[in-house]
Amino acid sequence: MSRIAIVFGELRLQGRKALIPFITAGDPEPAMTVPLMHELVKAGADVIELGVPFSDPMADGPTIQRSSERALKRQVGLKDVLTMVAEFRTTDTRTPVVLMGYANPVEAMGYEKFTARAKECGIDGVLTVDYPPEECREWVEYLERRQIDAIFLLSPTTPQARIEQVAKMARGYVYYVSLKGVTGSSNLDLNDVVNKLTRLRSIISIPIGVGFGIRDGATAKAVAALADAVVVGSRIIEEIENSPRDEVLTNVYHLVRSLRGAIDEAGGTL
Amino acid sequence: MKVYDLPDRHGHFGPYGGVFVAETLIAALEELRVQYEHYRNDAAFQAEFAYELRHYVGRPSPIYHAKRWSAHLGGAQILLKREDLNHTGAHKINNTVGQALLAGRMGKSRVIAETGAGQHGVATATVAARYGMECVVYMGSVDMERQAANVHRMKLLGATVVPVESGSRTLKDALNEAMRDWVTNVGDTFYIIGTVAGPHPYPMMVRDFQAIIGREAMVQMQEEYGRQPDALIACVGGGSNAIGLFYPYIDNGNIRMIGVEAAGCGIESGQHAATLMTGRPGVLHGNRTYLIQDENGQIIETHSISAGLDYPGVGPEHAWLKDSNRAEYVGITDDEALAAFHALCRYEGIMPALESSHALAYAAKLAPALGGDKLLLVNLSGRGDKDMATVVARASGITF
Numbered sequence: 269m270s271r272i273a274i275v276f277g278e279l280r281l282q283g284r285k286a287l288i289p290f291i292t293a294g295d296p297e298p299a300m301t302v303p304l305m306h307e308l309v310k311a312g313a314d315v316i317e318l319g320v321p322f323s324d325p326m327a328d329g330p331t332i333q334r335s336s337e338r339a340l341k342r343q344v345g346l347k348d349v350l351t352m353v354a355e356f357r358t359t360d361t362r363t364p365v366v367l368m369g370y371a372n373p374v375e376a377m378g379y380e381k382f383t384a385r386a387k388e389c390g391i392d393g394v395l396t397v398d399y400p401p402e403e404c405r406e407w408v409e410y411l412e413r414r415q416i417d418a419i420f421l422l423s424p425t426t427p428q429a430r431i432e433q434v435a436k437m438a439r440g441y442v443y444y445v446s447l448k449g450v451t452g453s454s455n456l457d458l459n460d461v462v463n464k465l466t467r468l469r470s471i472i473s474i475p476i477g478v479g480f481g482i483r484d485g486a487t488a489k490a491v492a493a494l495a496d497a498v499v500v501g502s503r504i505i506e507e508i509e510n511s512p513r514d515e516v517l518t519n520v521y522h523l524v525r526s527l528r529g530a531i532d533e534a535g536g537t538l
Numbered sequence: 539m540k541v542y543d544l545p546d547r548h549g550h551f552g553p554y555g556g557v558f559v560a561e562t563l564i565a566a567l568e569e570l571r572v573q574y575e576h577y578r579n580d581a582a583f584q585a586e587f588a589y590e591l592r593h594y595v596g597r598p599s600p601i602y603h604a605k606r607w608s609a610h611l612g613g614a615q616i617l618l619k620r621e622d623l624n625h626t627g628a629h630k631i632n633n634t635v636g637q638a639l640l641a642g643r644m645g646k647s648r649v650i651a652e653t654g655a656g657q658h659g660v661a662t663a664t665v666a667a668r669y670g671m672e673c674v675v676y677m678g679s680v681d682m683e684r685q686a687a688n689v690h691r692m693k694l695l696g697a698t699v700v701p702v703e704s705g706s707r708t709l710k711d712a713l714n715e716a717m718r719d720w721v722t723n724v725g726d727t728f729y730i731i732g733t734v735a736g737p738h739p740y741p742m743m744v745r746d747f748q749a750i751i752g753r754e755a756m757v758q759m760q761e762e763y764g765r766q767p768d769a770l771i772a773c774v775g776g777g778s779n780a781i782g783l784f785y786p787y788i789d790n791g792n793i794r795m796i797g798v799e800a801a802g803c804g805i806e807s808g809q810h811a812a813t814l815m816t817g818r819p820g821v822l823h824g825n826r827t828y829l830i831q832d833e834n835g836q837i838i839e840t841h842s843i844s845a846g847l848d849y850p851g852v853g854p855e856h857a858w859l860k861d862s863n864r865a866e867y868v869g870i871t872d873d874e875a876l877a878a879f880h881a882l883c884r885y886e887g888i889m890p891a892l893e894s895s896h897a898l899a900y901a902a903k904l905a906p907a908l909g910g911d912k913l914l915l916v917n918l919s920g921r922g923d924k925d926m927a928t929v930v931a932r933a934s935g936i937t938f
C-alpha cells in the first residue's frame with residue numbers, strides 16, 4: 269500500500285481529517301526546506317505538498333509566485349527538490365510527500381529519469397497543474413509504473429464526464445479547487461463545497477482534499493467537516509514571507525498547529 | 539485541393555499545441571471552442587467580420603512593389619504586404635476585431651489582453667471602444683517603459699493598463715497575468731490573446747482571423763503579377779502575422795515560407811529570442827511548442843530590440859511547420875533589423891515596425907542572390923512610429 273493510502277486509512281479509523289500544508293521548495297532559502305518539512309510534520313501535517321519552483325506559474329496567485337521567484341533566485345530546480353525530499357526521508361519515512369508543479373521542468377528532465385529519481389527519493393505523488401487528463405496519458409503510465417500517485421485537480425466547473433475520467437486516472441487523493449481563480453484568492457465558496465462534494469463522492473472512491481482559498485482556522489474547520497483533507501498553501505507562504513528568518517520555523521509551527529486544532533474540532537463525519 | 543487540415547479536434551499540430559492548463563480553465567476553453575466552432579461556419583458572423591475589416595480596418599491592404607529598394611539591392615523584386623496601413627498600424631487589429639465580435643456573440647462585456655510591444659493592446663483597446671466593452675490590458679513594466687507611446691494610446695482609448703511586475707516583466711509574464719485574470723473573472727470576461735499561442739482554440743482561431751492576409755495576397759498576386767511569389771517572408775514573435783500570410787499557401791509546396799526570428803545580439807551571445815532556431819519542445823502558456831529554456835526547464839529571459847518579438851515561445855503551428863520542413867526559420871540581429879528599418883525609410887518612404895524590419899532584413903539578404911524575375915513577398919506587419927524612441931536612442935552610429 270502507498271504511504272498516502274496508509275495515512276488516509278489511519279485517519280479514517282481515527283475519525284480524523286488530513287491536513288496538507290503546501291510550501292515551495294527552496295523558499296525562503298534552500299537550506300530551510302527540509303527543516304520546514306519536519307516542522308510541518310511536528311505541527312500535525314499528514315501529507316506535505318512541496319511546490320517545484322517554475323518561472324511561469326500561470327495558475328498561482330501573487331503569494332506563491334513570489335515564493336517561486338525567491339526559490340528561483342537561489343537556482344532551485346527540480347533536481348534540487350528531489351534531493352531535498354531524499355534528505356527529508358533519511359529521518360521521516362512515514363509522511364507522504366507530493367510534488368506540485370508545472371509540466372515543463374518534468375519534461376525537461378524526461379519522464380523516465382524523473383520518475384526513477386522521484387521513486388528513489390521517496391516521493392509519493394505528483395500533481396502537474398497544467399497536465400489535464402487528456403494531455404498526460406503517457407505521463408500517468410510512467411508514474412503508475414513506479415507506483416507514484418498521479419494527483420489531479422477538479423474544479424467547480426468540471427462537468428460530469430470529466431469527473432468520471434479523472435476518477436479513473438487519479439490515485440492517492442483528488443484535489444478539489446474550491447473557487448474560480450488562482451491560488452491564494454479569498455473567495456472560497458462553502459456552499460459550493462457542500463453541494464459538489466456529495467456529487468464527487470458518488471463518483472470518486474479515493475479521498476478528496478479541498479484547497480485554494482483556505483486562510484484561517486474557521487474555514488479549515490468548516491472544510492474539514494466536509495472533505496477528507498484540507499490543503500493550505502498561500503497562508504503558510506505568507507507566514508514564511510513575513511517572519512524574520514530565525515522565527516520562520518516557530519511561526520510556521522504555530523500556524524499549522526492552530527489549523528490542526530481547528531480541523532480536529534470538526535471531528536470525523538465519515 | 540485542400541490537404542492541410544490541422545489542428546485536429548483537440549488542437550494538436552502533430553505533437554504540438556493542445557490544451558495544457560489547470561482544471562480551473564478547462565470549462566472556459568471548452569465554451570470558447572464550442573462557440574468559435576459554431577461562428578467559424580456562421581455566414582452572418584463571417585459577413586460582419588468581413589464588413590468590419592473592410593470599413594473599419596481599411597482592408598484590403600495593398601501589395602506594394604518596393605522598386606527603388608529592390609533595384610538598390612540588385613536581385614529579386616521585393617513586394618510588401620502593407621499591414622502597416624491598417625487602422626492602428628499593424629496586423630494585430632484583424633484578430634482583435636474577430637475576437638471582439640465573438641466576445642459580443644458570447645455575451646461578454648469585458649475584454650482583457652496581454653501585450654508586449656503594445657500593438658495588440660492598442661488593437662484590443664480600439665475594438666473595446668468600438669464595440670462598447672470594458673478593457674483591461676496587462677503589460678510588463680519593462681515593456682511599458684520602452685513602448686510608452688502605446689501605453690498612452692491605450693489609456694486614451696479608455697483601457698486600463700495594468701503593469702506586470704512578476705518574472706521578467708515582459709510579454710510572457712503579461713500573458714500569465716491575463717490568464718490569472720481570466721480564470722478569476724471568467725463569467726463576464728473574454729480573453730483576447732494577441733498571437734497564435736495559448737491553449738486550443740486560440741492558435742487556430744487567431745490564425746483563421748489573420749489568414750485574411752494570405753487570402754488577399756493570393757488574389758492580389760494573381761491579379762497584379764499574374765503569378766504567386768517565389769517566397770513569403772514574415773517576422774515571427776508568437777507567429778500571428780507569419781501564419782496569417784503562410785496559411786493559405788501551405789498546400790502550395792513550391793512557394794518557400796520563411797519565418798524570421800529575432801537573433802538579438804547574435805545567436806552565440808545567448809541574448810536573443812530565436813525560439814525555433816535554438817529552443818527545445820516543452821509546455822508553456824497552455825500549449826506544447828518550442829521554448830527557450832534552461833536545462834531545468836525554466837523559461838529564460840529573451841532579448842530583442844523589438845518588444846513584439848521578445849517572446850520565449852512560439853505558436854505551435856510554426857513548431858509543426860518547422861519539424862515537417864514546410865517552413866524555414868532564420869534569425870536576424872538587432873543591428874541587421876535596424877539597418878533594414880533605415881533602408882526602407884530612405885528608399886521607399888515607409889517607416890516599418892522594428893518587428894517587420896526583421897523580415898525586411900532577411901529579404902535584403904536573400905534578394906541579391908536571386909534573379910531579378912524572382913518575387914519575394916514580405917509581410918510588412920506594422921508601422922514604426924511606436925519605435926521612434928528606440929531607433930533614435932540606437933542611432934548614434936548612423937548619420938541623419
Ligand SMILES: Cc1ncc(COP(=O)(O)O)c(C=O)c1O
Binds near residue numbers: 654773779846
Ligand atoms: C508590428 C508587429 N509585427 C509583428 C509582431 C509579432 O507578433 P506575431 O509574431 O504574432 O505576428 C508584433 C507584436 O507585437 C507587432 O506589433
